[in-house]
Amino acid sequence: MLKKSFFATSLVAVALASNAPQACAFAGKTHAFAQGERQTTSIRKASAPSTQEVTPIEREPTTPRPRRTPPKPKPKSPTTTTTAAAPSEAAQSKVVRAVFDTLIDDIRRNDAAAVMNLFWNSQALIVFNYNGTVTKTWEQAKINRESLYTKIKDVKLEVRDPRVKMLGTNAAIVTYLWDQSRSLDGQQEKTTGRTTLVFQKIGADWKVVHAHVSPEQPDASLISPAERATEVVPAKTEETPANPPAQSEETPVKSTVKAEETPAAKPPAKTEETPAKPPAKKDEKQAKPAKPPVNL
Numbered sequence: 001m002l003k004k005s006f007f008a009t010s011l012v013a014v015a016l017a018s019n020a021p022q023a024c025a026f027a028g029k030t031h032a033f034a035q036g037e038r039q040t041t042s043i044r045k046a047s048a049p050s051t052q053e054v055t056p057i058e059r060e061p062t063t064p065r066p067r068r069t070p071p072k073p074k075p076k077s078p079t080t081t082t083t084a085a086a087p088s089e090a091a092q093s094k095v096v097r098a099v100f101d102t103l104i105d106d107i108r109r110n111d112a113a114a115v116m117n118l119f120w121n122s123q124a125l126i127v128f129n130y131n132g133t134v135t136k137t138w139e140q141a142k143i144n145r146e147s148l149y150t151k152i153k154d155v156k157l158e159v160r161d162p163r164v165k166m167l168g169t170n171a172a173i174v175t176y177l178w179d180q181s182r183s184l185d186g187q188q189e190k191t192t193g194r195t196t197l198v199f200q201k202i203g204a205d206w207k208v209v210h211a212h213v214s215p216e217q218p219d220a221s222l223i224s225p226a227e228r229a230t231e232v233v234p235a236k237t238e239e240t241p242a243n244p245p246a247q248s249e250e251t252p253v254k255s256t257v258k259a260e261e262t263p264a265a266k267p268p269a270k271t272e273e274t275p276a277k278p279p280a281k282k283d284e285k286q287a288k289p290a291k292p293p294v295n296l
Contacts, residue, residue, distance in 0.1 A: 089169060092169050100197070100199075104159055106118070110153070112142070116145060119141065119208045120200070120202065120208060122137075125138045128211065161177050163175050169201075172199045173198055177194050179191075193214060
């Protein structure tokens with residue numbers, strides 16, 4: 001490389017001495033050639049593979065970052081719009097019993113308005129009364145009770161064997177026996193009976209939707225013969241025993257011929273002598289006036 005540069009410099013000096021213009025042109029070409037050689041040499045060196053070993057850079061080991069787990073959604077708090085759990089039958093049975101006790105207390109206090117407030121205010125209300133009649137509609141039941149309560153005083157009511165049977169959570173049946181004494185139009189009377197009440201939950205309140213009141217000991221004459229044979233034991237009647245046939249005091253006359261003997265004639269039966277049975281007292285019981293209805 002140094003030799004070529006020295007040679008080019010010498011040529012430039014000679015050209016300057018002999019022919020200055022031509023020497024300058026030649027010197028420029030020579031200089032350009034030398035520059036091109038330099039560039040070519042540098043390119044070759046750059047493209048030539050390096051014989052030096054490249055040592056890889058050692059990096060410090062990095063610990064893996066823990067993955068972020070998304071947070072669990074929080075449980076939704078119950079809102080005020082959720083409905084409460086339905087009460088159990090045992091709890092509802094206590095409520096029905098409390099309403100029943102209130103009804104009995106209102107009857108003892110002879111409070112017609114309070115009693116009718118516990119009945120279903122509907123045209124479909126039906127009440128079977130103590131005297132066998134039927135009352136329909138709440139309005140008619142209220143009129144009957146108010147009319148009756150103006151005539152009675154000193155009501156004493158005792159309840160026996162009350163029972164509450166739940167029919168789900170919205171209906172119930174209450175049965176009980178009762179003994180009652182009161183003054184009706186100035187006359188003291190005592191009655192006993194049995195009652196069935198049907199309760200239904202209407203809205204938030206328990207109401208009596210049906211009542212059936214009957215005497216504890218019904219009149220035997222009003223019972224049909226089929227039921228009387230199975231449920232009611234008929235009273236024993238005193239029957240007069242039939243008179244035995246009278247023995248004849250006459251002795252038959254013995255004869256020598258046995259074939260001609262005839263037995264003594266039997267006396268006729270005394271059917272006309274049996275006294276007639278007294279007539280049944282059925283008409284007397286029917287003649288009694290009907291008692292006013294007892295709505296318990």
